[in-house]
Amino acid sequence: MRPARALIDLEALRHNYRMARRLGGGRALAVVKADAYGHGAARCALALQDEADGFAVACIEEAFALREAGIRAPILLLEGFFDADELPLIVQHDLWTVVHAPWQVDALERTPLRKPVEVWLKLDSGMHRVGLGAADYRDAWQRLRALPHVGGIVKMSHFARADEPECVRTDEQLATFHDATAGLPGESSLCNSPALLGWPRARAEWARPGLMLYGVSPFPQANAIAAELRPVMTLESKLIAVRDLPAGEPVGYGARFVTERPTRIGVVAMGYADGYPQFAVNGTPVAIDGRPGRLVGRVSMDMLTVDLTGHAQAGVGSRVELWGNQVPAAQVVAHSQTSAYRLLCAVKRVPLQYTG
Known part of the structure; x- marks a missing residue:
């Protein structure tokens, strides 16, 4: 047999998750999209299922694979749904969904669901990839809050340059987020791996560690906290x-x-x-x-x-x-x-x- 192989240390994975959760000071979704960054999503999720607060994947197909593997914890769809026809499946499989565009808000208003769905409402605070603009965010939150088939709403955004410790862009995005969500009740989620490791003031109730789970620093230069990660x-x-x-x-x-x-x-x-x-x-x-x-x-x-x-x-x-x-x-x-x-x-x- 060809001798090439990848050894995956699941205890190191658990160590890194615990570290991420401790840094965040709240709860943490383990990001296992893209087959857990090449590490095998099902096996990694099973290794974390007794302690992870939930998981995050890119799309519904990845979520189905975790459910089929026996994962019962919450699973967040980071790209949300791509068509309104996915909404009944999201409810059926007890998934959470990001909402990042006006058409998704419209779809939720038009689609009655048999039980409430948990929504993570994404603000474009300056990355300009996906997310509702600051001028539209509050209205979208209020529209969703009025729907009987929407449960909790977590306010979220994503940083573009958190892996650059000296860059002011993260503070600018953080200020935009706080301005756009001021007065709106509920929990928040801002930190990806570099934000967890390098921007303590960005930490909120929910963290979304990805790369750091697998024991790799997101920073090009040495980072004392990241040095505690264990390669998976x-x-x-x-x-x-x-x-x-x-x-x-x-x-x-x-x-x-x-x-x-x-x-x-x-x-x-x-x-x-x-x-x-x-x-x-x-x-x-x-x-x-x-x-x-x-x-x-x-x-x-x-x-x-x-x-x-x-x-x-x-x-x-x-x-x-x-x-x-x-x-x-x-x-x-x-x-x-x-x-x-x-x-x-x-x-x-x-x-x-x-x-x-």
């Missing part, structure tokens, strides 16, 4: 071939790496078809049998190459960690023209193996 995924494989090359020999496509001295090159069963970043540069860190090593040459679809200088005992079958406890994902991100979100979500084809 370890992506690893093994050496499947070793080549001894003289000086001046190219390695891989495009001759991006040329040996400067006699060099042992190891070939790893891992490539961009597995989710490893195709454009990782020479020198991207790896761990070879637990010791620091480096990527050399261009990443191929199914294989990549590493420099075995200083790894005299390494050979076919040696373990190579691509990221995890020894190689922080943030280091791979810094060498790969990508983001931590994309890095994790891109993982595919490799089997997921769970511990904890």
Whole structure:
């Protein structure tokens, strides 16, 4: 069997959720959209079901998968419903829904439901992606509050630049939110992972941790609080071939790496078809049998190459960690023209193996 695999540490996931909930000071929805950022949504949700206040997914299909897996906790649809025909299904499966557009308010007014649905009413406080404008928010809240088939209404928004600690945009969005919702009763939700870790004044009754659940910092620079996170995924494989090359020999496509001295090159069963970043540069860190090593040459679809200088005992079958406890994902991100979100979500084809 091909040795590439992703090890998923569910105890680390629980540690990170508890940390997020503690930082928020209230309740927290574990964001498990996009198959839990590549970690397996059903298994991650099952691991958290005894302590999570609820879960958040992008769409109703993702929610159905969790319900089929046995998750009974609240599930919030972060993109809301895409058609009014979904509303009876939302009630049937006991889901919560974001409302972010005037047409969704209209649809709720036109669609009687057999029991109340919980609504998270989203304000566009400055990200300008989805959300009701500040001028329309109060009217939408009042219209929904008047409907017998709408239960609680949580006021929410989303920050565009909370991963930039020195940027004033988050404070500006926070002020817009408070102005638009002043006097409206009910709970609020503002914090994604970077806001939880870096903007204490934005914390409210509900938090929505995503990336931090999986043990990866959203910040490009060091953050003392984020340093307490524990990596959940370890992506690893093994050496499947070793080549001894003289000086001046190219390695891989495009001759991006040329040996400067006699060099042992190891070939790893891992490539961009597995989710490893195709454009990782020479020198991207790896761990070879637990010791620091480096990527050399261009990443191929199914294989990549590493420099075995200083790894005299390494050979076919040696373990190579691509990221995890020894190689922080943030280091791979810094060498790969990508983001931590994309890095994790891109993982595919490799089997997921769970511990904890």
